[in-house]
Amino acid sequence: MSDLPGIDIRTGAEGAMELALTGAWVMGAALPDLESLLSDPKVADAPRLRLADGGIADWDSILLTYLRRLEARIKDKGGTVDRSGLPEGVARLLALAEAVPRREDTGTGGARPGFVARAGxxxxxxxxxxxxxxxxxxxxxxxxxxxxxxxxxxxxxxxxxxxxxxxxxxxxxxxxxxxxxxxxxxxxxxxxxxxxxxxxxxxxxxxxxxxxxxxxxxxxxxxxxxxxxxxxxxxxxxxxxxxxxxxxxxxxxxxxxxxxxxxxxxxxxxxxxxxxxxxxxxxxxxxxxxxxxxxxxxxxxxxxxxxxxxxxxxxxxxxxxxxxxxxxxxxxxxxxxxxxxxxxxxxxxxxxxxxxxxxxxxxxxxxxxxxxxxxx
Amino acid sequence: MSMAAHIDADDAHIVVSDLDMAYGSFVVQRDLNFTVRRGDVFIIMGDSGCGKSTLLRHLVGLKAPARGSVAINGESLWDLDEDAREAAMRRFGLLYQSGALWSSLTLAENIALPLGEYTDLSKAEIAELASLKLSLVGLAGFEEFYPSEISGGMAKRAGLARAIALDPEILFFDEPSAGLDPISSARLDELILELRDSLGATVVVVSHELASIFAIGTNSVFLDAEKRTMVAEGPPKDLLEACTVPKVRTFLRRGAE
Incomplete structure (x- = not known):
């Protein structure tokens, strides 16, 4: 439980670059810095990244938010992510969170109007x-x-x-x-x-x-x-x-x-x-x-x-x-x-x-x- | 709080022993004895007024038993001091019948409130978690909405998002299907199962929606309003096949004998 969350960058079995998650990914733990991970040349240049369980001791929702942020950044750069190596529950929850696409046309509830608009x-x-x-x-x-x-x-x-x-x-x-x-x-x-x-x-x-x-x-x-x-x-x-x-x-x-x-x-x-x-x-x-x-x-x-x-x-x-x-x-x-x-x-x-x-x-x-x- | 907990099929999670429930001198139910195993989807059913919701209030520690005990992970809730009981209650997620969202807060704030109270996370992390929970129940993009601006079915799902805010180990549902159309109700059932499997949580559901009971229930008790005690226990499908209590048979066959 006490081991810190970490990510090992390694070459996986099929030659793809692998990000192996280790340690306890729980709320309150110090998570690895996303920027330094992404700026690593091995990660930055890889067209396809595989997420893998390198010995996850424990996890909760904070792992999901971290992975969502990581995936979004990689996809922005044109890379792809393979979740097949993640624990089953993690992969399923990530898939569930994407099952219903984000509603953009929600109309109300967006940005609050400015002062002049409110006065009017x-x-x-x-x-x-x-x-x-x-x-x-x-x-x-x-x-x-x-x-x-x-x-x-x-x-x-x-x-x-x-x-x-x-x-x-x-x-x-x-x-x-x-x-x-x-x-x-x-x-x-x-x-x-x-x-x-x-x-x-x-x-x-x-x-x-x-x-x-x-x-x-x-x-x-x-x-x-x-x-x-x-x-x-x-x-x-x-x-x-x-x-x-x-x-x-x-x-x-x-x-x-x-x-x-x-x-x-x-x-x-x-x-x-x-x-x-x-x-x-x-x-x-x-x-x-x-x-x-x-x-x-x-x-x-x-x-x-x-x-x-x-x-x-x-x-x-x-x-x-x-x-x-x-x-x-x-x-x-x-x-x-x-x-x-x-x-x-x-x-x-x-x-x-x-x-x-x-x-x-x-x-x-x-x-x-x-x-x-x-x-x- | 860990979701990675190993699920052992025979592991007792909630043990109810010799429980009597009463309001003042009025006894609602007596001599309740049953066990909810880890990973179960446990259904509490019974006719109207039998005390299903009261039993739920006992299980989550909102009401003290008149006699007997409710033990979670081997610890009786009411033997703990108040702080310890509150800490134990934090490991529960409860979805109320109408969602019970706080109407003065947006959906994101509804979920962020318990996170802000009980974790040391930064504002950005909490916002991200709230967004994740809303995505999990299919409400991505509704973060800034107020409860009065969404439909009843959505409010129920938002209530579920709040119930799973703290990654609970037991999820309680009070009549999840009430007021939902069959499609939404079936989707909610799927969502309950999906969350149970991926979170590794135990689920307790108060329901009298037969379709839902058979679809998701792995075990159940039946409370009788007249006898004021439980009259049947077992997986709902087995009860349908083999239960000899007339009332339970009639209930599970929708009135047909």
């Missing part, structure tokens, strides 16, 4: 993606229309499951985040308002900030990360397993069966989550007001009640409903577009979250301008 392809893809998204919106709207006239096909139990998942099960995280956001708002405001001795207005700041803006926004961002990603991963895995194809071939619209219940669930649950987040945020603000600024609980409550009207809540709830639909659309769109590999599922989930958050913030910006103009 990305722009074209962007256009196609926009088209896909509009088409998806159209299909979703049609499915919703069917639902309104009571002809959409999906199972009530599916809707109930999704409702549970994006409603009650989201409460703990929404509680935590909303209380903290209320706290943070109050802290940021407190420092400034104390300068004017106007600490009591902390209640206004937190209440209006939560009800109009932060409640809906934070609930939406939590749900985008939690539920939007889950939708994309679920539908993506179904795409990988050809379950979506199975729906289509059976004439069941995946838009109605899979996407619609998810959209409905988020559209129904987001307003409730938003209201809940509003209250939790106000609670968080109250903690700061009562314990740090020494405002009495009654005072804080009255101040909040006096300056907050239902309109503020309505603005938040309306926005939350829209955000919910956007999250569901982003998650389901990315899930339905998912490729057919496990890697694609991960990418779908990531891109669903990114898309949902971008859509939420953009929509929020539009609403801010609209509500300002409309004076709401």
């Amino acid at each position: 392809a990305a722009v074209i893809r962007l256009g196609a993606e926009a088209r896909d998204m509009i088409a998806f919106l159209g299909l979703a709207a049609m499915a919703f229309g069917k639902f309104l006239v009571g002809r959409a096909r999906f199972r009530g139990s599916d809707l109930a499951l999704v409702l549970e998942d994006c409603g009650p099960k989201a409460l703990p995280i929404v509680t935590l985040i909303s209380i903290l956001v209320g706290l943070i708002l109050a802290f940021v405001g407190a420092v400034q308002l104390q300068l004017f001795g106007a600490e009591i207005f902390i209640a206004n700041l937190v209440a209006i900030g939560m009800a109009r803006e932060m409640g809906a926004l934070m609930a939406a961002i939590i749900m985008a990360g939690r539920t939007g990603a889950a939708f994309a991963a679920e539908l993506g895995t179904m795409q990988v397993n050809e379950e979506i194809d199975a729906f289509v071939t059976l004439g069941i619209s995946p838009m109605e069966f899979l996407v619609l219940p998810r959209m409905l669930a988020l559209a129904l649950m987001m307003p409730l989550l938003c209201l809940y987040a509003d209250l939790m945020g106000i609670l968080g603000g109250a903690v700061v007001g009562i314990f740090m600024l020494d405002i009495s609980p009654i005072q804080y409550f009255n101040q909040t009640k006096q300056f907050l009207d239902m309109g503020d809540f309505a603005v938040g709830v309306f926005k939350a409903t829209v955000f919910g639909i956007l999250i569901a659309i982003a998650g389901c769109l990315r899930g339905m577009q998912c490729g057919r590999s496990s890697q694609a599922v991960g990418m779908a989930a990531t891109s669903a979250v990114v898309l949902a958050i971008v859509l939420i913030i953009c929509a929020d910006g539009v609403f801010a301008v609209l509500f300002h103009i409309m004076g709401i």
Whole structure:
């Protein structure tokens, strides 16, 4: 086993030049230098070389790769190689490796395109993606229309499951985040308002900030990360397993069966989550007001009640409903577009979250301008 | 790792003794006793749900026996410490039902990964070996393809190329014919035999594809799902001629008594 691999150059029985392999040709052993072997005049000038077993102690795949390289070089120079002296297994494996010729017309998978080509392809893809998204919106709207006239096909139990998942099960995280956001708002405001001795207005700041803006926004961002990603991963895995194809071939619209219940669930649950987040945020603000600024609980409550009207809540709830639909659309769109590999599922989930958050913030910006103009 | 190992026909390679397999308290199969000789193409057959794939998981050391032992080259896998068991498992090549290629890697990278992990070879040598293995299964030129870009039959062959990456001494196949057309299936059978002969490897196949069983099997066991133990053992052709167990006869005659 320990003897090094080597090659003896000798004249064989029929007068042909013979390369006799000796030693252990195993992975990790130092193989004879191919260049110096080929530059040997006896080898370089021989028209025909015979490979022979000169006492091979052991061998594995590394011998095969060495011989393939050697043969390729000899053939390049116009020589021929005779394998008849090799151990049977070696000769058979070499023959097997050549049995199916190398495919050259494989098309994809060749050289990767350059930077300019990739940039161009990305722009074209962007256009196609926009088209896909509009088409998806159209299909979703049609499915919703069917639902309104009571002809959409999906199972009530599916809707109930999704409702549970994006409603009650989201409460703990929404509680935590909303209380903290209320706290943070109050802290940021407190420092400034104390300068004017106007600490009591902390209640206004937190209440209006939560009800109009932060409640809906934070609930939406939590749900985008939690539920939007889950939708994309679920539908993506179904795409990988050809379950979506199975729906289509059976004439069941995946838009109605899979996407619609998810959209409905988020559209129904987001307003409730938003209201809940509003209250939790106000609670968080109250903690700061009562314990740090020494405002009495009654005072804080009255101040909040006096300056907050239902309109503020309505603005938040309306926005939350829209955000919910956007999250569901982003998650389901990315899930339905998912490729057919496990890697694609991960990418779908990531891109669903990114898309949902971008859509939420953009929509929020539009609403801010609209509500300002409309004076709401 | 050596392929030049001398094949002695009566040399026991895998010895299964008194093996019970269980998931928790649910016993899948009990009292399994059989020997796979060096150079065998050993078939594990049985009706659906009898635990064929579970037995395979026991043979390759992915699952510990509830009782009894699986010995490879005289060493019981579960008597070894974890490092030694992992080293032993490296001498196995396993082809999964669907190929189980890593989807984020190209075919060449799929084969190069174990080589890079367990050998000190240079990048160029590893690339050359990966290329060789793909050529051996008839996929030369597909090095840069991703698993999602090739057909199911090709994925299976690529999985085989990965299974032989480390020059295994035992090759395990889980349903190699499943999902393949008869021509591809027959070619895969030929490839299995060719690799067995030239690599000098022992082959263990889980299969219920009769054509394939008779074409390549040199020995076999039959697991019964109801009795939860093996009910027949021997070369498949002999079982077809002489086995008196009704279920085995029916199985080997495709339902005809």
